[in-house]
Amino acid sequence: MGSDTTASVNSTSIADASSETIRYRIADRAQCAAVDLLDQTRLPESLTRCVCETLPQLHDAIRRLVVRGAPAIGIAAAYGVTLTPIESSDSLETARTKWIDAIEYLATSRPTAVNLFWALDRMRAIVESPESVSPELESMEATAKGASSVESLRVSLVAEAIRIHEDDRAMCRSIGRHGSGRLAECRNVLTHCNAGGLATSTFGTALAPIYYLHEHGKTLHVYADETRPLLQGARLTAWELAQAGVPVTVITDSMAGGLMRQGHVDAIIVGADRIAANGDAANKIGTYPLAVLAHYHRIPFYVAAPTNTFDLALASGDLIPIEQRDGEEVRCPGGPSGRTMVPENVDVINPAFDVTPAELITAIITERGVIESPNVDKIAAHCGSPIAN
Ligand code: MRU
Numbered sequence: 001m002g003s004d005t006t007a008s009v010n011s012t013s014i015a016d017a018s019s020e021t022i023r024y025r026i027a028d029r030a031q032c033a034a035v036d037l038l039d040q041t042r043l044p045e046s047l048t049r050c051v052c053e054t055l056p057q058l059h060d061a062i063r064r065l066v067v068r069g070a071p072a073i074g075i076a077a078a079y080g081v082t083l084t085p086i087e088s089s090d091s092l093e094t095a096r097t098k099w100i101d102a103i104e105y106l107a108t109s110r111p112t113a114v115n116l117f118w119a120l121d122r123m124r125a126i127v128e129s130p131e132s133v134s135p136e137l138e139s140m141e142a143t144a145k146g147a148s149s150v151e152s153l154r155v156s157l158v159a160e161a162i163r164i165h166e167d168d169r170a171m172c173r174s175i176g177r178h179g180s181g182r183l184a185e186c187r188n189v190l191t192h193c194n195a196g197g198l199a200t201s202t203f204g205t206a207l208a209p210i211y212y213l214h215e216h217g218k219t220l221h222v223y224a225d226e227t228r229p230l231l232q233g234a235r236l237t238a239w240e241l242a243q244a245g246v247p248v249t250v251i252t253d254s255m256a257g258g259l260m261r262q263g264h265v266d267a268i269i270v271g272a273d274r275i276a277a278n279g280d281a282a283n284k285i286g287t288y289p290l291a292v293l294a295h296y297h298r299i300p301f302y303v304a305a306p307t308n309t310f311d312l313a314l315a316s317g318d319l320i321p322i323e324q325r326d327g328e329e330v331r332c333p334g335g336p337s338g339r340t341m342v343p344e345n346v347d348v349i350n351p352a353f354d355v356t357p358a359e360l361i362t363a364i365i366t367e368r369g370v371i372e373s374p375n376v377d378k379i380a381a382h383c384g385s386p387i388a389n
Pocket of ligand 1: 065068069193194195196200232283284285
């Protein structure tokens, strides 16, 4: 797949740069494309865009968490497929092989969030049905009479990636509306990691009901767990809530139990990276202990996720693959230029996710509604058959 993983960076001041999570650029009648990402590794200090023009650059951006959060990874990867270098001399068969290779390559970027594989499967379905040409892009010159099947298919792939992006916006809005009823009576809500607009197209999943209520005149106060080791809560959730004018207080992960005991937390809401058929939900490491604490303190514990986060092929959460990340993230929390916090000869582990059993989840909120006390039958009925992961 080539070795150049250096994407171009464009650093601008917070005031004038776009904070859109993912943008797609097309030039030269879709011959030349780029996936333009807000570099989340640089927040909150700077708004830096990371422009990926090649598959290795995009793969590297997903792996390094330049773009992260289950839905956002899926959207970025879908656009990424369109970066596949196709030559004008390529036959349809050759081009299809290149696109399938690209899909398989991007699927190796991160293992846990099923949205990545769901989005890539949608792209694969387009590659495998070369007749389908998107009505949205029919007007583009590339699809005009006489254009080759390869051109046609390439345009269909762009259209599908755009559709995945737009569908996510609608799903997040809907999750916000469905979840708002659950939080309407709360004053203080706790969340973990970042499941907001930075983790999706916009609006988020766990943060969607909070934004929805804020837009409708009811503003909650949010406790954001800092979320060790990469601090998505402190760096990202706090940043985006503050931008939106939602009051937020960052706490270290170890403070959550004490706050619950003192009655300062009315509800907990988190996102998910993959939910098994029985309702067990994988999310950022540190989610499971929060659910245990919520159960002990009789605080509702909500998981908010689009239905494409369900993996109905997995009977339970024990089967969800958990990403093991580099121990350096634990040893040296400030990144390569920071201080090392662990003696050199001491081992560390760095699982990026844990699994919360369904029995600890009060309800799962999706774009279709709310699954109360989730179990295998309710999930099957809620999801129906169209969700194939
Ligand atoms: O490692 P990350 O930052 O990609 O982990 C993200 C999470 O765990 C989110 O809570 C999850 O993906 C849901 S995002 C709407």
